[in-house]
Amino acid sequence: MRFLPFFLMFVLSANFVYSQKESTSIESFYPYKNELGINFTNVLGNVFSLNPNNANSPYGLTYRRHIGQKSFRSAFSFLVNNEINNTFINGLFLIRTINQTTSQFRIGLEKHIVLNKRVLFSYGFDLLGMVKTDNSSVEDFNNFGGTTFISKETTFGGGAGPMLRLEYKISDRLYISSECSLYGFYSSSTQNLEFGNQAPEQAKSSESSIELILPQSLFFNISF
Numbered sequence: 001m002r003f004l005p006f007f008l009m010f011v012l013s014a015n016f017v018y019s020q021k022e023s024t025s026i027e028s029f030y031p032y033k034n035e036l037g038i039n040f041t042n043v044l045g046n047v048f049s050l051n052p053n054n055a056n057s058p059y060g061l062t063y064r065r066h067i068g069q070k071s072f073r074s075a076f077s078f079l080v081n082n083e084i085n086n087t088f089i090n091g092l093f094l095i096r097t098i099n100q101t102t103s104q105f106r107i108g109l110e111k112h113i114v115l116n117k118r119v120l121f122s123y124g125f126d127l128l129g130m131v132k133t134d135n136s137s138v139e140d141f142n143n144f145g146g147t148t149f150i151s152k153e154t155t156f157g158g159g160a161g162p163m164l165r166l167e168y169k170i171s172d173r174l175y176i177s178s179e180c181s182l183y184g185f186y187s188s189s190t191q192n193l194e195f196g197n198q199a200p201e202q203a204k205s206s207e208s209s210i211e212l213i214l215p216q217s218l219f220f221n222i223s224f
Helices: 006-016 017-021 041-047
Strands: 034-039 061-068 070-089 092-114 117-138 146-169 174-195 201-213 219-223
Touching: 061 219, 070 117, 117 174, 117 201
Parallel strands: none
Antiparallel strands: 034 061, 034 219, 061 070, 070 092, 092 117, 117 146, 146 174, 174 201, 174 219
């Protein structure tokens, strides 16, 4: 499943190599200026009974605005997770509450090269951002609901890097695409801890990475 989007795009491109002699303008390839994309990798994985876990694109929805030979590109995702767990530990009835939110976004600019009337190649540059909160608490129910532990963690991250994109035109309103990127990313986290009546403690950490992401996700794009 890891290279399925890349393989599909390669096969589709090969089927239309013969038409490269035809002159196709960017206006003909994109008759509509706006485009919404939906990550379809998991759906294909279920249909073909494959494992899509390697499709590591964090973005489920994309938006692009076509401006001549260039396009503004953006993508985002949002996750909210709330849990309440009741457990027994050493004869104590504890209530654990977890509240997590994660938002990620990407904005950038790409330039197009029309290969033929069905296939488009693009290259560009992206800016990345992330905000994540992870709050949890443990209450001792036997101590009249007294809170014994509270953890509040906030993470901010940002990055940038180049990207390459291959897009296949099914119709004037429907396209499929996949892309690869080389992103550098840096994040910083601050965690505040409280233990009963003790003085609060604070811990800080940071992480940096550079990752080459090969084509692993397939997007269905709708123009309007």
